[in-house]
Amino acid sequence: MLQFRSLSQRLFFGYAAATLALIGFLVLFDEVTDFSLLTRLMVSLTLISLVFLILHLFFYRYVLRPLKHLMQITQKLADGGNSLIRAEKMQNDEVGDLVDAFNEMLDQIQLRKEMIVSERDRVAIALEQADDYANVTLATNKQLEIEVQVRKRIEAKLTEFQQFLTSIIDSMPSVLITIDQQFNVTQWNCEASDLSGTDSTKAIGSKVQDAFPMIAQHIEWIEQVWHQNVSRTLHNIEQTVHHQIRHFDIIVYPLKDTDAPSAVIRIDDITDKFLMEEAIIQSEKVMSLGGMAAGMAHEINNPISAIVQNVQNIKRRIAPDLAINQLQAEKSGIELDHLNHYLTERKIHAFLDNISQSGIRASNLVTNMLQFSRESGVNMQPCLIVDVLEKAINIAITDDRLSDFKDNFDLNFDQDFAAPQALVAGVFSELEQVLLNLIKNAVFAIKERMLSLNDIDEGIIHIHQYVLDNQCIISVVDNGIGMSAQTRKKIFEPFFTTKEVGAGTGLGLSVSYFIVCSHHNGQMQVESEFGHGCRFEITLPLYIEA
Structure with a gap:
């Protein structure tokens, strides 16, 4: 075709x-x-x-x-030929206009192509940069991830360390309070909450004198810490806590290297240390008295014995029922009956009785003094402490010297023997003497409260016994007059007494203390506040069979 x-x-x-x-x-x-x-x-x-x-x-x-x-x-x-070729304009007519439009279109396309290539190059460069940035970002992310992990570990360690420090602070037996210069609380441990009764959530941010009333009277003293930039200490501050007298040391010291002035208040409960020091002082006093008593006892006992013996001889020499006295009276031409009648009328017999009683009393005083300077001559034997307590209570109940007091008020004994089978190594009679002294002192203290304060209806003596850590604990608590702090410091001193002249020698508690601490290797402590009764506590080691 x-x-x-x-x-x-x-x-x-x-x-x-x-x-x-x-x-x-x-x-x-x-x-x-x-x-x-x-x-x-x-x-x-x-x-x-x-x-x-x-x-x-x-x-x-x-x-x-x-x-x-x-x-x-x-x-x-x-076909991909040279993009710079252009159509030839042959005539200035519509076809020529078409060629111009075509060439202009090619120019635009070439420009767009160049722009696309330029943008492509820029995109390629941007992609390369993006890859670089992505690689850098990836490396940075990995580094950040490592740093975050390290930071988390550090934060965990810091949190653990902070919890450890908080645990240390809260576990300390001392009160620790941190305050700023305006006396606002910034740190508060558990002991501070226990002693003040203020919870840490309420204490933080509040005034220290409001959160811890014990410090209120020492604010001006604490303020000197910032003025002088030195630590300060208040020793042996006496406070009543939970109806008990406690002793505290208050130490305040400024914090160093802090942005704002701060200080730490540390409060130490030194009650046990104070009681220990008092016990040591009492022991030293008792020991020193023992050395003196050892030298004086024999010197005093000899003339006392001579006085008592001579009084007894005088009574025998004038007694009418002795034949030797009748014979000597007849030789002297004296009627013993008349002589005794005269002596009675002139109260010479009473004088002789007084001399004999005073001599015996002086002899007993010397015997008590000798307790300080010699070990008990009786070997230690296992004693059922309940028997000691019951016998001492029975003697006190039947003691005629306490009957006058018991007739004036109701006296009740509250006995609680939690360990009735407890045995201690000791001397039964000495332990009985100690318990009897404490009961007698309690009766006198109750009578004194009745006479002076008259704010109780009956006298109550609580005698409790229990075992704790291989120790037998005996407490004698009364609702008597109590003691002031000054009296409490001296009650174990020899010859110290609050009774009237002639009513006591002042050796009862000192001898009791010596018997418990020296003879029986125990401890004896007292807690008392004037108007709130008294509590004596005796600690004796349990008897251990060999």
Whole structure:
């Protein structure tokens, strides 16, 4: 089949076909006989063809050729040729405008291509930078992750260390309070809550004098810590805590290397230390008295013995029932009955009795003094402490010297023996003497409260016994007059007494103390406050079989 690849070929073929068709049409018709007409027709056709040819040439030059050139340029560009080639503008007509538009389009495409390439390069650079940033970010993230882990471990260690420090502070037996310069509490431990009764949540941020009333009277003294920048200490501050007298040391010292001025208040309960020091002082006094008593006892005992013995001899020499006295009276011409009547009327017998009783009393006093300077001559034996307590109580109940006091008020004994089988190594009579002294002193203290304060209806003496840590504890508690702090410090001193002259020697408690501490290796303590009774506590080691 015949094919035409260009518009001009198609036009030329169309022109030729039309001419041939016209000639053939004229030949086919027989009625055409006029040759001249045919001649004219051929001439016309020839002219027409020439006109068409001229038109075709004109059309080809001004339309088809520019379009063909434009198509060639387009094909080169489509085949990947030089993108900088442009179509040639052959005429300044519509086709030329088309070429300009085409070239402008190519310029725009080239510009867009250049922009795309530029953007592609920028994107490539951006991608490379993004990769770099991603790598840097990844490395940074890993570093941050490591730093976060390290920070978490450090924070955990710091938290653990802070909890450890808090635990140390809260576990300390001393009160620890941190304050700023305005006396606001910034730190508060458990001991401070226990002693003051103020919870830490309420104490933090409040004034220390409000949270801890014990410090209120020492605020000006504490303030000197900042003025002088030195630590300060108050010794042996006496306070009543839970109805008991306690002794405290208050230490205040400034904190160093802090942003704002701060200070720490430390309060130590020295009650046990204070009692121990008092006990040591009492022991030293007792020991010193023992050395003196050892030298004086024999010197005093000899003349006392002579006085008592001579009084007894005088009574025997004037006794009328002795034959030797009757014989000597007859020789002297004296009636013994008359003599004794005279001596009785003049109360000489009473004087002799007083001399004898005073001598015996002085002898007993010397015997008590000797308790300080000698060990007990009786071997230590296992003693059932309950028997000692019961016997001492029975003696006190039946003692005639206490009957006058017991007739004036009701006296009750509250006995609580939690360890009735407890045995201690000791001397039964000495332990009985100690308990009896404590009961007698309790009765006198109750009587004194009745007479002076008159604020109780009955006298009560609590005697409790129990075992703790291989020690037998005995407590004697009364609701008597009690003692002041000054009296409490001296009660174990020899010859110290609060009774009237002649009512006591002042050796009862000192001898009792010496018996318990020296002879029985125990301890004896006292707690008392004036107007609130007294509590004596004796601690004795339990008997251990060999």
